[in-house]
Amino acid sequence: MIRPGNPMSGVPAHGQPRPEAEEAPRLPSAAERARTLVENNASAVMTVPGLVTGPADDMTPLRRSVCPTGDVFLLFPDESPVVRVVLAADGEEIEAVLEITDVAPVAVPHRIRGRAWVAGWLTAVPGGTPQAGTTLVRLETGEISLDDLWGAALVEPDEFADAAADPLACCETELLQHLAAAHGPDVGLLCGLVGRSGLPCGDADPSAVAAVPLALDRFGLRVRFTGDDGVFDARFDFPEPVEDRDGLRRSMLVLFEAARDS
Template sequence: MLVIPGLDLAEQHLMMPVERVVEAEGDVLLLFPPDSPAVRAATHAEDDELTAVLEITDVAPVAVPHRIRGRAWVAGWLTKARDRTRPGWLRLEIGEGSVDDLWGAEHVEPDEFAAARPDPLAVHEAELLQHLASAHDDQLSWLCALVDDGTGRCPAADDAVPLALDRYGLRMRFAGRGGGFDARFEFPVPVAGIDDLRRSMHALFDAAHAARQDGPDA
């Protein structure tokens, strides 16, 4: 959702962009309905500096308690995107950003934002997590055997849900009668695409299966 000072009482659904594009230099292009208060504000401002903050909420695509995985804020200056013929496109020139997610909180400089590139699994993550949750629930529960809690036993395995997936690894959320926790399982090397991911997941499941066989309950 886009937040503009002075428009805090605007209807929220009209402040949510229907499309987003990040340009190579780091500017963010946002498409709004032509009647959005954001479009009217940018049109009225003309060449004056109009500050705005894009608030982003990342929600896990699978059913899991506490589904919000993170929040991000991108602040800058809003103008009409004059190089776009379709009405409703606005340009947000980035001034600063911040992220607070499963990996921690961090400030993001504009040059860091511009240099960042999408994770190769990002466009497939929701589908992949949903597939893992529905078709591989048994193998996912095996992964708890790779968690070292100092007892040699899996601390909780009643429910195992895939929470996040990226080129570097898989994050799981385990729940049981004794409580719940998250665990991160790193891939040996970053994956470049679906084929690499398939091999890495098979290797991870094999390692978890072997750990179960060797565990105290074997």
């Protein structure tokens, strides 16, 4: 099923098109989307209220992971202000916010796909030195919020703990870049499935509408179209949720065949 996004005239403050709300799409839950952002390729930076840092200070964790209770483990260089303030607290909890920014791995207008914020309390992990020159800290989750291509949402800590990251997230960057580089004409043909009045899909000029694969999850593919009337997204649902590359390949073939027959 195809679900067109809103035109850019309805873009909210952070600059992303939103899907129309007339028919509820199949989509990852807010908790799943938050877990996907925290655990995968999106960039992250830690903010500690009251901590003054310089431009060269490293507030970005080297690695991050989520434990079964929903707490986030973060690995920082020993010289990071995060490590210094946590060790100086001598076991006392430090309020902190982990901000995640998700940037599309392909060249499109409005590349920031979403942000998530995990607010909680930092403590050092005893013996948490998995490699020389680093310190492991724990962020006990208190509040989780996100604002992404699906909309804004709040996530309860227990929901975050019970959720799982999207199974395609670990290879989404590679898959989107492959679709854009090797299957650009096929992605462009999906324009014909949108059913958007006045859209010049199938016109003699194939460049009338540019199409770039923007986001991918187990439920479907989102494509960003750019034409004379502006920028908009369309969501293309897979026949069934996919769990791996083989399932994705089959689902993409179904979409491309439907587009060629349209």
